[in-house]
Amino acid sequence: MNTLSVLPLILISGAFADAVRAAPALPEGSYRSHCMPIGKDGRHGFIAGVTIEGRKLTATAQNYAHSNCDIPTVRLSYEGALAEIAEAEGQRIDFVQKTGPFNYTLLSDDITAYYNKNSATAGCGIDDWQTDVPRNVAGRTCAPFAFPSEGTLLKDSVWSDDDGITFARLPLDWSTRETYPETPSAIHFLRIED
Numbered sequence: 001m002n003t004l005s006v007l008p009l010i011l012i013s014g015a016f017a018d019a020v021r022a023a024p025a026l027p028e029g030s031y032r033s034h035c036m037p038i039g040k041d042g043r044h045g046f047i048a049g050v051t052i053e054g055r056k057l058t059a060t061a062q063n064y065a066h067s068n069c070d071i072p073t074v075r076l077s078y079e080g081a082l083a084e085i086a087e088a089e090g091q092r093i094d095f096v097q098k099t100g101p102f103n104y105t106l107l108s109d110d111i112t113a114y115y116n117k118n119s120a121t122a123g124c125g126i127d128d129w130q131t132d133v134p135r136n137v138a139g140r141t142c143a144p145f146a147f148p149s150e151g152t153l154l155k156d157s158v159w160s161d162d163d164g165i166t167f168a169r170l171p172l173d174w175s176t177r178e179t180y181p182e183t184p185s186a187i188h189f190l191r192i193e194d
Contacts, residue, residue, distance in 0.1 A: 024087040025085060035064070046061060059076075076104055082097055083153060099148050103136055104134065109131050124141065155181075164190040
């Protein structure tokens with residue numbers, strides 16, 4: 001094969017490699033928030049975690065009895081698939097995730113009793129909770145959170161900096177919207193060292 005016939009192959013493969021390198025991606029890794037106050041008058045605590053691996057996004061949220069994140073009460077685990085990723089202005093990356101299950105686990109008998117007694121609000125419409133038994137609450141409202149059904153497409157945006165990432169909606173806003181958000185939330189996730 002002569003040099004002239006190989007040259008187009010080299011140029012095509014180089015252009016393909018540049019296109020692959022230029023494809024936007026979310027910043028891979030594991031991240032965790034600080035303890036944050038939630039609930040009425042900030043009386044409870046909340047720590048969220050996010051792991052991004054390729055086209056998979058997993059998240060956890062741990063609720064605590066008090067604002068100093070001392071006694072775990074409820075754990076949420078979630079897994080979504082990244083359906084679309086596009087760079088936006090500045091440091092922002094827009095993405096669409098396809099939602100998977102939202103698994104709630106109640107971590108103490110008194111919390112289980114409370115959820116069963118208040119099934120219409122806190123209990124997600126479920127009145128037969130069991131301690132340490134995960135339940136998928138996709139498509140349900142677990143006051144104050146309304147979770148989308150599995151397979152819902154959600155638009156969100158993420159910003160990255162030297163020590164972590166900040167989403168616009170994740171982990172507290174699971175509503176569907178037609179547009180991408182343009183400002184980050186106040187919840188910053190710090191990168192966790194592997």
